[in-house]
Amino acid sequence: MMRWWGAALNAVxxxxxxxxxxxxxxxxxxxxxAADVQRLDVRAADVIWAADERGQARLYLAVLRIExxxxxxxxxxxxxxxxxxxxxxxxxxxxxxxxxxxxxxxSALSGPRDDKATLQVGGFVKVVLRGKGVMIVNHVDLEExxxxxxxxxxxxxxxxxxxxxxxxxxxxxxxxxxxLSGSRQYDVVASAQDQVYRGxxxxxxxxxxxxxxxxxxxxxxxxxxxxxxxxxxxxxxxEDAVVVWSKxxxxxxxxxxxxxxxxxYYQWKASFxxxxxxxxxxxxxxxVGTIVILTPQTYSRAGRVATLRIxxxxxxxxxxxEELRKAVGYxxxxxxxxxxxxxxxxxxxxxxxxxxxVGLCQWGAKELAELGYSYSSILxxxxxxxxxxxxxLTRTPPIPPVVAPPVS
Numbered sequence: 001m002m003r004w005w006g007a008a009l010n011a012v013x014x015x016x017x018x019x020x021x022x023x024x025x026x027x028x029x030x031x032x033x034a035a036d037v038q039r040l041d042v043r044a045a046d047v048i049w050a051a052d053e054r055g056q057a058r059l060y061l062a063v064l065r066i067e068x069x070x071x072x073x074x075x076x077x078x079x080x081x082x083x084x085x086x087x088x089x090x091x092x093x094x095x096x097x098x099x100x101x102x103x104x105x106x107s108a109l110s111g112p113r114d115d116k117a118t119l120q121v122g123g124f125v126k127v128v129l130r131g132k133g134v135m136i137v138n139h140v141d142l143e144e145x146x147x148x149x150x151x152x153x154x155x156x157x158x159x160x161x162x163x164x165x166x167x168x169x170x171x172x173x174x175x176x177x178x179x180l181s182g183s184r185q186y187d188v189v190a191s192a193q194d195q196v197y198r199g200x201x202x203x204x205x206x207x208x209x210x211x212x213x214x215x216x217x218x219x220x221x222x223x224x225x226x227x228x229x230x231x232x233x234x235x236x237x238x239e240d241a242v243v244v245w246s247k248x249x250x251x252x253x254x255x256x257x258x259x260x261x262x263x264x265y266y267q268w269k270a271s272f273x274x275x276x277x278x279x280x281x282x283x284x285x286x287x288v289g290t291i292v293i294l295t296p297q298t299y300s301r302a303g304r305v306a307t308l309r310i311x312x313x314x315x316x317x318x319x320x321x322e323e324l325r326k327a328v329g330y331x332x333x334x335x336x337x338x339x340x341x342x343x344x345x346x347x348x349x350x351x352x353x354x355x356x357x358v359g360l361c362q363w364g365a366k367e368l369a370e371l372g373y374s375y376s377s378i379l380x381x382x383x384x385x386x387x388x389x390x391x392x393l394t395r396t397p398p399i400p401p402v403v404a405p406p407v408s
Contacts, residue, residue, distance in 0.1 A: 042097075049090075151198075154362055163210035176227055221397075250385055259371075335354055
C-alpha cells in the first residue's frame with residue numbers, strides 16, 4: 001500500500017514526541033499515450049537506449065523508427081526479441097511522433113508532422129505489442145505528470161489558486177487510478193478519457209509554481225485519495241456521480257455552481273444527423289432500426305437528461321444521456337443538460353454546460369479563485385466531506401459499488 005514511498009523518513013514532532021513519518025517520494029505513473037499504433041518515430045538530443053524483454057540494450061544515435069510487422073517489433077528495420085521494448089534517453093527527454101489515424105495507427109497526438117504534433121516526455125517509454133499494433137506507455141514521475149496535465153486542462157494564465165486546485169485534483173485522480181489499476185498495463189490514458197496529458201508542452205513558470213506549491217497534496221475521503229473528477233462547465237448544479245457512472249460516492253454529490261457564467265461553453269446549440277446516430281449506436285452494440293422518436297424520459301436531480309426513450313423500427317431502446325453523447329460525439333453534444341428543439345433527418349438541441357459536471361467545475365473554480373478563495377477552499381467546496389493530505393499518509397481507496405442511479 002505504501003510501497004513506493006521508499007525508506008527515507010522525516011522526523012515530525014507531535015506533542016513533544018519525535019515521530020518518524022515517511023517522506024513523500026512521488027510514484028511513477030504509467031500513462032498510455034496511444035494504442036494500436038503500427039509505426040512510431042522517436043528522437044532524442046543525443047542517444048536513445050532501447051532494451052528488449054531480455055534486457056539486451058541497443059544504442060541509437062538521435063533517431064529511431066519503430067514498426068510492427070506481423071507479430072514482431074522492428075527497430076530501424078531489425079526485429080527484436082519479445083513483445084516489448086523500453087526506451088530511454090538518459091536524463092534527456094524523448095520526442096515521439098505518431099502518424100495520423102488515417103495512416104498507420106491511431107493517437108490523440110495526431111496532426112501534421114511538426115513541433116506541435118511531437119510529444120516530448122521525460123521518464124521512459126514502453127512500447128508493447130498488442131494485437132496488430134503497439135501500445136505506447138510513458139512511465140513518468142507523478143509530479144512531472146501533473147505538470148503535463150495542468151496546462152493541457154486549463155489555461156496557465158488563470159489565477160494561481162485555480163491552477164493549484166487543478167494540480168491537486170489531477171494528482172489525486174492519477175494516484176487513485178494508480179492504486180486501483182491492478183494488473184492493467186497502464187494507470188491513466190493521456191486523453192479526456194482520464195486527463196489530458198501533453199508531456200512537457202505548455203509547462204511554464206506558473207505551472208511549475210502551482211505544482212511545486214502543492215507537491216504531494218491530494219484530496220482524501222476517510223484517509224484515501226478520492227476519484228477526483230472534474231469537467232469544464234457545470235452551468236448550474238454539479239452532478240451526482242451515481243447519475244453519470246452509477247457509482248455512489250459520498251464526496252461526489254451535486255453542489256450549486258453559479259460561478260461559471262463567463263465560460264464560452266455556458267450556453268450552446270448543436271445538431272446531428274439521425275442516420276449518424278443510428279449508425280453509431282449499432283457500432284456500440286445497440287440493435288436499432290430506423291429511429292422514429294427520440295425524447296428525454298427521466299432527469300437527474302440537477303436537471304440533466306438521465307435517460308432518453310428511442311422508438312425505432314425494431315422496437316424501443318432506453319438510452320442513458322451520457323450514452324447519447326458517446327454515440328454522437330462528446331464535442332458535438334457538450335453536456336446532457338439539453339432540450340430537443342426539433343427531430344427529423346437532423347436533430348437540433350439547445351443546452352448548457354460542458355462535460356459530465358461531476359466534481360470540480362473548472363470555470364467555476366476560476367471565478368472562485370478570482371474572488372479570493374484559496375485552492376483548498378475551492379477543493380473542499382466541490383468535493384464535500386473531504387480533506388487535503390500528504391500522499392504518503394493515504395491508504396488504498398475502496399472500489400466503489402455500482403448502484404442504480406436515482407431518476408425523476
